Amino acid sequence: MRSGHLLDPLPPAGPDEALDTLLARGGVRIERIVSFGQSSPEDFWYDQAEDEFVLLVSGSATLRFDDGRDVTLTPGVWVDIPAHCRHRVEATAEGEATVWLAMFWPGGTQATT
Template identity: 55%
Template sequence: MERIASRAQADPPGQWYDQAGDEFVLLLAGAARLAFADGTERALAPGDWAVIPARCRHRVAWTDPARDTLWLAVHLPPA
């Protein structure tokens, strides 16, 4: 489990997270967009959450430049 703080952060285009286990993310404050390798994006506001399945390539496309974005991420062990 980890708490992540970011502001005006985005992963470089073409850089993907590809994790062996599922991940649960909860946006606590701020705003963000997650991008997925299939070309879709998901906007997150406070209280929004996502379960990212193992091996689902994803990256942070954008976080709010005007205020901190706070995340809670829970990394589950590989099945």
């Protein structure tokens, strides 16, 4: 058994986001991502083969989707992103930690509500 705290300790601010894999098992991966004002490079789009569920834990962020939609995330807001849904991180909070909890699994798996 493993355990931890999602918000303590947080990595120091740096030029890149900090990514920690918290769990990887049976095709599922759970990551903690910590941003300090980072965004995706100009003209870069994520186009991943995995489905992704992301929950914003602290800070703020804006995701932009290839179809022109923007989604503003504040603590507690989550987004379910299907595989190959092109998206990018448009902005994250400056001067504070933006903490994401991201879960990935093989693309095309039907989600239930």
